[in-house]
Amino acid sequence: MRWFARGLTLLLIAAVLSRTALCEPRIHVDAHLDPPFLIEKVEVEGFEASRLTFNLSVNARAIEYAVAVAGGIVVRGVLNGSLLLFDFGRPVAGAEVWIVVRALNVSDAMATLTVPLPLAPLEAGAANVSFTVRGIPSEPFDVVSNFNLSRGYSPDLLNYLRGNATSEPGALEVIEVRFSASGLAPAVESLVRTVVVEPGTITILDNYTLLGLAGQGGSDVTFAYAANLELKSVKGLVTFYPPTLYGATRTGNLTLVKISLIAPPQSAGDRARVQLELSMPIRLEGGVAKIPAFVGVGRYIPEARVLVKVHGTATFRGLSPVEEWQEDGCRVYELGVFKLLGEDVEPGVQAEVMFAPRTPTRYVAVSALLAAVAAVAYLFHLRVRKEGAALAPAVTTAVASEFSVALRERVSNIETLVDAWDKYSAGRLSRQAYRQLVSKLKRREEDLKKRCREEASTEAAAQALERADRLVSEILSQLSKLEETKLGVEKGTIPKKEGKKLLSELRGSIAELLDELEALIE
Structure with a gap:
């Protein structure tokens, strides 16, 4: 009997501790x-709780994307003023929430990071909170x-901040961190992803547009x-790229790809482009393939256009393509434009x-072969353009005087x-002076393009503008x-x-395009 009473006492203590633990919310923010x-x-x-509500105060307007996962349920965050709400539709015990905030401001050589930390949802009681930035x-020289x-600092985390607190429901802590903008990595502005599906292999072609954030930004x-x-x-x-400028390392369940850009953005607002080609074996179960359309890249992508290219046909389950067409003997399906977080x-x-x-056309990159094919195609393209230009009739348009100006x-x-x-x-302009001048002229191009659109009030003007837009884009x-x-030659990679x-071929191509552009105003 004494043994039974002691066992019952232990069970009651365990139940109380379990209930107490369940009633003490724990929040960790990474x-x-x-x-x-x-x-x-x-x-x-x-x-x-069946829903979670976080107070972001004025920082709510900086939220780019928010999603939560709990009990197999994935829900998007909804903003209501300064509050961010996740409604799961039924009670869930615990959740993982991702919030993407536009938080970095760069001015001259200094970067300011504003970190809004939601310490506890409104539905929780007093919570134990730990966080890492x-x-x-x-x-940082100012926090x-x-x-x-x-x-602290580590190679994996870089410079970091850590803290602990006990928080009331709906509490928010905002940390400001100032540090040097020198070496700041370019942002990913957009991604065009083409997933090529063929017998035995799936190939991913990721075309990134990178955006410079600082005048002395990083090149990696x-x-x-x-x-x-x-x-x-x-x-x-x-x-x-030669193998000396990039590398891939497998760490745990990830393949880390590090690239030293041949032509990195030289200043804030400059763009660079790079394409990665990756592949994996295809697995078919009953004729059904898993398409890695949304595989993560370790970066948040604010604009990802996803295409699937099949050497045959595909019928999608649960997701309907927004458009499809035939191209080079393949069927291309556009799934749409998405925000890509990559956290499953x-x-x-x-x-x-x-x-x-038919025999599939492999998308494995054989650099020398592709370079040779590209060169031949380019020379053929120039020849066709020259012949076509000689045969093409001149297009004359009468446009309104405001548009002409x-x-x-x-x-x-x-x-x-x-x-x-x-x-x-020719060496008569330094790289810095050239970049500054180009940046100024490109901003003026955007202004003039807008002005032309506003003045293109006739059909003839609209046709001339369409042709001008195409030629300017190519130039x-x-x-x-x-x-x-030029940078590749200077670095020895070309x-x-x-x-x-x-360089001679490219400059010759620009001369031809410029002739066509000038013909529009003659």
């Missing part, structure tokens, strides 16, 4: 900098916080893919695949831009290729002889 965003993962434990690229924070970018993806190649606008919160994509009865100014601005390149390539693209080629030839 916030890491992904310039210019701050990605906060909020783990909520120790109580049940990591990924700060250089040692403003109401808490006593510990500081890092992506983190799933470990089952194998990196095949890295390519810029013009040429494939995006929907899985499955498709019934029927391959066409705006178009003339726009053409003159592009001519000045090309002239700036000529001076820079700017060729100028970017010229810049990348042989001088090959680089000289490519």
